[in-house]
Amino acid sequence: MVSMNLPKNNTITAVVLSLILTLAITAISNPQMLYAKNVMLPPSSLGNASKVFNIYNTNVLGFNETKGIHQAGLESDQFSLQTIIVNQGDRVVIHFYNMEAPTGDRHSFTMAFYNGPHAPYNVDIDVAPGQNGTAAFVANQPGIYLYACKYHYPSMVGQLVVLPHD
Numbered sequence: 521m522v523s524m525n526l527p528k529n530n531t532i533t534a535v536v537l538s539l540i541l542t543l544a545i546t547a548i549s550n551p552q553m554l555y556a557k558n559v560m561l562p563p564s565s566l567g568n569a570s571k572v573f574n575i576y577n578t579n580v581l582g583f584n585e586t587k588g589i590h591q592a593g594l595e596s597d598q599f600s601l602q603t604i605i606v607n608q609g610d611r612v613v614i615h616f617y618n619m620e621a622p623t624g625d626r627h628s629f630t631m632a633f634y635n636g637p638h639a640p641y642n643v644d645i646d647v648a649p650g651q652n653g654t655a656a657f658v659a660n661q662p663g664i665y666l667y668a669c670k671y672h673y674p675s676m677v678g679q680l681v682v683l684p685h686d
Contacts, residue, residue: 570610570611597676602677608683620649626648627647630645640661
């Protein structure tokens, strides 16, 4: 049995819990507090999200990018999630985070340019180093759709798989 030395006077605990509850209620009543810069989604529409994905740019450790680019045309930048699987009709929310240092590269989560002129999902989250952005859409067209970073294509790619209704 683990014993903890809790103060007999729970005033501190009550104050901390009250503060947490106040912040949570404030965030719920003002959804704009929940999202950082470059939001492409109206905060009032966030309550119905059925699939939420947090995606980060990553870098392959130990990869010599200079030699890779010159010798094989390869880059080390990738998406942290390279396949997103949802069902037709799902509401999809993408939170994309650029984890680069302030002097690093821009990155994007872009579907708009890679799936033809009549592609159903016109998503383009373009963020500077250390920034993030959000986009949402309803996955109403089954199929496989490419997403890529427009700055690091073709190495930084992934796919959205929308499974059809039964």
